[in-house]
Every structure is written in C-alpha cells, then in structure tokens.
Amino acid sequence: MIWIAIRMLTGDRQKYYGLIFGIAFSTLLITQQLTIFVNLVERGASGTYNVPNADVWVMDGVSRTTDVNYPMPSTALDRVRSVPGVEWAVPHLRASASVRSGDGDLEGVSIIGVDDATLIGLPRNMVEGSADVLSQPDSVIIDDVGVTRLFEDGRSPIGERLELNDQRAVIRGIADAVPGFTSQVTLYTKYSQALRYVPGTRNRLSFVLVGAADNVSADELARRIHEQTGLRARTRDQFARDGIEFIVRNTGIPLNFGITVGLGFIVGVAIVGLTFSLFIRDNIKQFGALKAIGVTNAKIRAMVSAQAGLVGFTGYGLGVIGTMLFIWGFSANPFFKGFYIPWQIPLVSLAAVMLILALTGWLALRNVLKTEPASVFR
Structure with missing residues (x-):
C-alpha cells in the first residue's frame, strides 16, 4: 500500500514538485536566517575569541564587552x-x-x-x-x-x-x-x-x-x-557569553530574525497545506476505492504519512543543501568570514518541517477519513 501511495503522489508531478518546493523554501529560509543570526550575535564575542591564551579578563566594574569598556x-x-x-x-x-x-x-x-x-x-x-x-x-x-x-x-x-x-x-x-x-x-x-x-x-x-x-x-x-x-573578573567563556548577550539584549536583531523565521514557517504551512489539500481532493475517489476494497483507516493514515515523509525528506534535504551553498557562495565576502552552520540549526529546521507536515497532513487527512466507500459508486 505504501508503494501505491508513492505512485499516487509522484503521478501528479505538478503538485509533487509544488510540495517539495514549499518544504525546500521553508527549510532554506529557516535554516539560512538562523545561521546568519547565530553567527552574527557570536561576533559580539570576537574580541575574546581573538585572544585565545587569556584565561581571565579583568576590567572596571561597569565594563560589559570588549567594545563597551571603561578604562582603569x-x-x-x-x-x-x-x-x-x-x-x-x-x-x-x-x-x-x-x-x-x-x-x-x-x-x-x-x-x-x-x-x-x-x-x-x-x-x-x-x-x-x-x-x-x-x-x-x-x-x-x-x-x-x-x-x-x-x-x-x-x-x-x-x-x-x-x-x-x-x-x-x-x-x-x-x-x-x-x-x-x-x-x-x-x-x-x-x-x-x-x-x-x-x-x-x-x-x-x-x-x-x-x-x-x-x-x-x-x-x-x-x-x-x-x-x-x-575589579570585575570574567573567565574567557563568561566574557564571550557577555558579549553575545549584550548584542541580543541591546539590538533588534533577535526580533527581526525571529519574524523572518516565523514567516518562513507560515509560508511553508500555506504552500504545503494548500497543495496537499488539493492533492487529496483530486485523489479522493482513489482513496474511497481503496476503502471500498477493505483498506482500513490505519493503512490510509500510513499511506498519507509515507507521502508526507517522502516530500519532507526531499524538500528538507534540498533546503539544507541550499543553505550550505549560500554560505559557501558568500564565504569570500568579508561579512560572512567564518560563518558556519551549527549542528543544532538543521535539527530545529527538521522539527519545523515535521510540524508543518504533521499539521498540513492532519488537515488533509480529515477529508479522506470522512469519505464513505459507497460514494465511489454513486
């Protein structure tokens, strides 16, 4: 039955590619923006990172970062x-x-x-x-x-x-x-x-x-x-963290990047949800025929989950690869020097993709589960 579900999905190429594009675009936007955000706020600790052999930084009590300091x-x-x-x-x-x-x-x-x-x-x-x-x-x-x-x-x-x-x-x-x-x-x-x-x-x-x-x-x-x-004394790790927290608390960067990431999630839900719903609606008779020959709701759920999994895996992979190509392509730009993708960010993107698929899949599956087998013969 899983193979039938995959053939149903790939048979409608227009909607299949639309689903992949929606997931890939959402993954790219979320991963890329989170990567830039993390690397940008870490620049607040660059002064500390450039002095690797200092175990402790000592400063005036009002000094906060390497750039915001008061002389002693x-x-x-x-x-x-x-x-x-x-x-x-x-x-x-x-x-x-x-x-x-x-x-x-x-x-x-x-x-x-x-x-x-x-x-x-x-x-x-x-x-x-x-x-x-x-x-x-x-x-x-x-x-x-x-x-x-x-x-x-x-x-x-x-x-x-x-x-x-x-x-x-x-x-x-x-x-x-x-x-x-x-x-x-x-x-x-x-x-x-x-x-x-x-x-x-x-x-x-x-x-x-x-x-x-x-x-x-x-x-x-x-x-x-x-x-x-x-005097104020901070270890190297503590002072680096102070620099990052100063950027987070005193700039609008977290809010701006948070809005962009949120929009990426909303766009993913909108594109994938609409396309998935259209795909289910166009194939509602096929699902009804399967129920008529004895396919249970549990197997129907497994089929839709397999379809969502294929789309999610492909789109997520393309989105992450797109982010890697973006960072690599701009690596020569001084602004992007040293930028990298922390391993936590792809996991966050994966969780977002799974949430998008779970939400849109559940909404689309409702129509299938409500379909009466007899409706196929009317």
Whole structure:
C-alpha cells in the first residue's frame, strides 16, 4: 500500500514538485536566517575569541564587552599581579580612532594595544608577515577584513603609511582575526605605541589579561581577583557569553530574525497545506476505492504519512543543501568570514518541517477519513 501511495503522489508531478518546493523554501529560509543570526550575535564575542591564551579578563566594574569598556588606572595591573594563582598578567588597550590613508580617505578604526614583551592580545594566526614586525618603529598590523575595507582597490597594504591622530603608522603585517560585530578596521600595535596613537584621559588601561597557574582553575582565579581587587573578573567563556548577550539584549536583531523565521514557517504551512489539500481532493475517489476494497483507516493514515515523509525528506534535504551553498557562495565576502552552520540549526529546521507536515497532513487527512466507500459508486 505504501508503494501505491508513492505512485499516487509522484503521478501528479505538478503538485509533487509544488510540495517539495514549499518544504525546500521553508527549510532554506529557516535554516539560512538562523545561521546568519547565530553567527552574527557570536561576533559580539570576537574580541575574546581573538585572544585565545587569556584565561581571565579583568576590567572596571561597569565594563560589559570588549567594545563597551571603561578604562582603569595603570595601578590595576600591579594589583592583579599580586593575586595568588596569577601566572602572568599583561595590559590590554582597546580604543577607537580615525585614520587617514595615503589616498586621503578617512576611516574609523579600532586600535588594540598588545603587551610589548609577549605580544599577548594579538590573534594567533597571520595572513602575511609575522608578529615580530611590531618591534619596528611605528608598526601596526591590520586585520584581513580591514584590508578589504581600507584598500578596496585590492593593492597590498604592506608598507602603506597611515596618519593616525597626527602620528605615523606603517602597516607591516596582516592578521587572521575574527571580524567584530561592526566589521570595523582593526589595527594591532604594541601597548606603549597604542598610548601614543590614542591620547586620552589619565586612565588608559582597558583590560588586564591574566593567565592562571597550573593548580588554579579560571573560575577560582576570577573569584579571587574580584574579592581582592574589587575589579570585575570574567573567565574567557563568561566574557564571550557577555558579549553575545549584550548584542541580543541591546539590538533588534533577535526580533527581526525571529519574524523572518516565523514567516518562513507560515509560508511553508500555506504552500504545503494548500497543495496537499488539493492533492487529496483530486485523489479522493482513489482513496474511497481503496476503502471500498477493505483498506482500513490505519493503512490510509500510513499511506498519507509515507507521502508526507517522502516530500519532507526531499524538500528538507534540498533546503539544507541550499543553505550550505549560500554560505559557501558568500564565504569570500568579508561579512560572512567564518560563518558556519551549527549542528543544532538543521535539527530545529527538521522539527519545523515535521510540524508543518504533521499539521498540513492532519488537515488533509480529515477529508479522506470522512469519505464513505459507497460514494465511489454513486
């Protein structure tokens, strides 16, 4: 009987392809929008991800993320170093500035000052050059996404001179960094050099990056630092989560993407429900004939379920593949750098597809179950 149900479905090619299109489009919309949403909000933690060797981030009590911070006095560094369990502690500066390129263009940039001695705070991987170039005078390293924004003509940035707050800066390396939420151009330099590039108030220290001793966990060390210094201390995972939550709470991104995902579900229900109902209505006599020869309602349900399962499996697969092709096709775009599909999202899409099929299948099945076998012979 299942084979008969499949032949009934594939025999009406117009409705069969319409059902597959409805499921595929709904799956594509839900999966793609959820993927972009997750990757976009994770950009709020990009500053933390770019410093993988820091176990604990120490900051002023009002600081919230790497981009929303309040500077501390330089004495905070010595106070943190005096806490038992601290293996090492280095200064970290993050500030905004305006830079003028050699062509005269003005661009807002983010200046990150890394430790002079250890260069902790610099991304682990380099696209071009090495971290050692920061030992040269007036050297800065630009992130790879910033290259595409600051040098749109495609020329190499190595050796280019920039005017940064009336100071000379020479690009001598390109870092492979996770882009920030705003995809702003990021320049890395030594902490002492960053202080010259970004003159400001008396307090200049944005964060203290801390490494934990072997016998102390990051959670325990963060608790000790907070108790003994009064400063806010967060582990790497906690601070990354803070950045994500800040984006979720203070922007309209979750609402906008939620509306789009909801529309994808509604469109799927509308297209699949209408097409499935038309398919059942056009084949109501065939179902009545099957009931007339003794096919039970349970077998009828199994037949409709098989039809829905075939459509759902095919459409879901095409929708997920379409999302993968979309991410792959835009992978060269700096905005989509590092985008991936978390394994939870296809499961959410699968649950949505199953719900669409269950709802539309139940509505269409009602007419079949109410059909009297005798109606076939009238």
